[in-house]
Amino acid sequence: MxxxxxxxxxxxxxxxxxxxxxxxxxxxxxxxxxxxxxxxxxxxxxxxxxxxxxxxxxxxxxxxxxxxxxxxxxxxxxxxxxxxxxxxxIPFGLSMVAPVIIKFGTEEQKRYYLPRILDGSDWWCQGYSEPGAGSDLASLKTRAVRDGDHYVVNGQKTWTTLGQHANMIFCLVRTDPAAKQQEGISFLLIDMASPGVTVRPIITLDGEHEVNEVFFDDVRVPVANLVGEENKGWTCAKYLLTYERTGIAGVGMAKAALRHLKHVAAKQVGNGRPLVEDPSFRLKLAEVEIDLMALEMTNLRVVAAVQGGGVPGAESSILKVRGTEIRQAITDLLRRAVGPYALPFLPETLEAGSNLEPVGPDFAAPLAPQYFNRRKLSIYGGSNEIQKNIVAKMILGL
Ligand SMILES: Cc1cc2nc3c(=O)[nH]c(=O)nc-3n(C[C@H](O)[C@H](O)[C@H](O)COP(=O)(O)OP(=O)(O)OC[C@H]3O[C@@H](n4cnc5c(N)ncnc54)[C@H](O)[C@@H]3O)c2cc1C
Missing domain, CATH: 1.10.540.10 (Acyl-CoA dehydrogenase/oxidase, N-terminal domain)
Known part of the structure; x- marks a missing residue:
């Protein structure tokens, strides 16, 4: 097609x-x-x-x-x-905090932060989720109390992607605990080098260090680092999420992964012939390819509507659900294609130039870690179950 x-x-x-x-x-x-x-x-x-x-x-x-x-x-x-x-x-500076600063920030914040995002002086991370606040983000508890021209921040964020590299974190903090949940939240920019900030690694199922916990103990943050109005942070948070879901279909990445799957299936032999010629494997491959073509068409329809002046709405939820399901299905097929060679867990083989001999073909070593890593796709950016709720409400009117 x-x-x-x-x-x-x-x-x-x-x-x-x-x-x-x-x-x-x-x-x-x-x-x-x-x-x-x-x-x-x-x-x-x-x-x-x-x-x-x-x-x-x-x-x-x-x-x-x-x-x-x-x-x-x-x-x-x-x-x-x-x-x-x-x-x-890395989206946290360019595609997340920058659009918020452009829309809600002061002129001084724009002048200071935007060039630093472009030239790479600042590496940002996202401090939204907390141990008790993920899907139900508005129940977040990290507290910021005004003290003169500073806020004093106490609390914990979690799942902070690449926080170990970041020097800045944008956070949702509770500034008015008496207000209704969404109304007492503010959007604060925090220097990770501030006294009282602690970053601890979380090692995920693939053995990698990609996410972290971030703790705040009496961290003093200048009031000048507030974006938008105090207690109006939920407006920034929602605006940012529309950017977080932009390009979420991941069509380009899925196509690249599918090409890799075909390459692996052509190299791997099963029952005396290349796997790509095995009828049952071909069927699975064809299914995922057809799903991907349909996703690309849907994605282009949304893209065309936006080009014509529309705003992507609940369609981005459909793109997120299908896009992530397809990418996960491809990692599943990749892992199945190499069979037992996907089993050994040798994280050293993921290092470029590693002398450790992989077990089986070269391409087998990363496939199990990738399979485990891509489970995250249906969780972050608003879990797929939450996206389905949005589709049910906004598109199906249920
Ligand atoms: C690898 C990874 C990286 C991440 N990076 C970041 C980051 O950098 N910064 C950040 O702030 N956050 C980050 N997150 C957090 C992510 O946004 C949350 O994990 C996500 O919003 C889900 O929240 P939760 O983990 O608290 O799960 P919960 O909200 O507790 O959900 C648990 C399960 O219940 C389901 N569920 C919950 N409510 C409903 C409902 N109403 N209807 C149907 N099902 C429901 C969920 O779909 C899920 O399956 C990351 C997460 C992962 C896994």
Whole structure:
């Protein structure tokens, strides 16, 4: 099934390909394509290359250094980046806190923080979830009490992705415990180097350190770091979530993973022939490919509606549910394709240049960790069950 792009869109795709061929560091793309571990430096090098090209801030208005691209260009860019093995851009600064600062921040906050996000001076993380506040985010308890020109913050955040690298965290904090849940929350920018901030790792099922707990003990935060009005942080929080779900379908990444699955299925032999020729495996492969084609069409319909001036609504929930289910199904098939070779747990083989011999074919080692890691897709950004509730209410009217 071919999708027709205009000549301008095709020219844009060619330009993106040229840029990726020249500027995406080869050692970094090799790691991404082989499923190896990325370092902070790998992310930062790719961040710098995009910034030098002016292609980093795809969601920002031009006046602040954004690309000014429409949704179709963003879609093409995502697809080409995933195909070339570009690392995912860390979203917390560029796609989460920046749009909030642009919309609700003071002129001084915009002048100070936005250039620092672009040039990589600040690495942001997201302090929304707490042990008792995930899906029910408005029940968060981290407390900020005004003391002169500071807030004093006490509490705990959890699941803080890449908080170990971050020097800044944007937090939802409770500033008025007497108000109704959503009304007593504020949006605060906190320097991670402040006395009283402690970051502790959480090691996930794949053996990796990607998420953390962050504790605040009497942390003093200047009132100047409040974004928007005190007790109106829920408005910022909701605005940010619309950006968090942008591009959530992950079509580009799913297509790249499907290509890898076909490569693995062509190499692996089962019952005396390549797995890709096995009727039962072919059936599963075809199912997931058809699902992905349908997702891409749905995604493009939403993209076209946005291009025409619409606003993505509950459709982004459908994209999130289907996109993450498909990406998880592909990791499941990849793991099944190599069978017992997916079983040994050798985290060292995820390190580029590791001397440790993998058990089985080269591509087998990362498949089990990837399978476990991708379970997160249906949990974060609003769990899939919560997305289904949104679809039931907003689309089906139930
Ligand atoms: C890998 C990873 C990275 C993350 N990174 C960050 C981050 O950087 N910053 C951050 O702030 N948060 C982050 N999160 C947190 C994430 O947003 C929450 O995990 C998510 O919102 C779910 O909340 P919870 O874990 O408290 O689960 P709960 O809300 O306790 O939900 C438990 C289960 O019950 C279901 N459920 C809950 N309520 C309903 C309902 N009303 N109807 C139907 N089912 C329901 C859920 O779908 C889920 O299956 C991350 C999570 C993961 C796993």
């Amino acid at each position: 071919d999708i027709t792009y205009t000549p301008e869109e095709q020219a844009f795709r060619a330009e993106v390909r040229r840029f990726l061929a020249g500027k995406l560091p080869k050692d970094v793309s090799a790691k991404v394509l082989e499923g190896k571990r990325l370092t902070k430096d790998d992310h930062e090098r790719w961040h710098r290359a995009l910034n030098e090209q002016g292609w980093l801030a795809v969601h920002w208005p031009r006046q602040h250094g954004g690309t000014g691209w429409g949704p179709v260009q963003r879609h093409i860019f995502d697809e080409e980046c995933a195909a070339a093995g570009a690392p995912q851009i």
